[in-house]
Amino acid sequence: MYGKVGVIVSKTKKSSTSKYAEDWLPIKSISNGMITLDNDEKVTGVKIVPRNIFILSIEQQDNVMISLKNFYNTIDYEFWIICADRPVDISIYLSQLQLLYNNTQSQMTRKLVLEDINKANMFMNNNVVDTEYYLLFKEKNMETIQNRLRLLINNLGICGLNAMQTSNDDLRIIIENFLNGGMNTEFGVVMPQ
Secondary structure, eight states, rough: EEEEEEEEOOOOOTTTTTTTTGSOEEEEEEEETTEEETSSEEEEEEEEEOOOGSSSSSHHHHHHHHHHHHHHOOOOOOOEEEEEEOOOOOOHHHHHHHHHHHHHHHHHHHHHHHHHHHHHHHHHTTHHHHHHHHHHHEEOOOHHHHHHHHHHHHOOOOHTTTTTEEHHHHHHHHHHHHHHTTTTOOOOOOOOO
């Protein structure tokens, strides 16, 4: 985790000679949408739903930007804004397209569905990702955490952005992106011969 002075390294019972990067992190657990650190501080925050403000009028864009500036100026504690890439799984959508293709008799419709299938396959083959945005903070007091989460969600709503508390899965994706430089890692099973 990054702090005011850099990376926080745990000096507790975890081995400093471990070959796994995860063992160097001061993470005790991830639960209830929070990372609990070895010192019992909790890292949590909100996931912000992306919104393309550039399709709005210039006046609406300006209003969103002014609202965001005012929002950021109200935050009086240390926070991090994080962008994380999450792999997109469209296999269910692809299966539904294949079923539609198989059940359609019209050649025109089959051609359109086949074009969608080919486009979906292109996305699957090129490791397409969704970019997700998070605003995280660190705090020990649960009441303070709940108040901050409510304020963040409400104030982002005023700015025209939807937000919700981070989930355990969101936090794992953020950590995986941090540890792997944003690269997706999938390891197969090694089978003895």
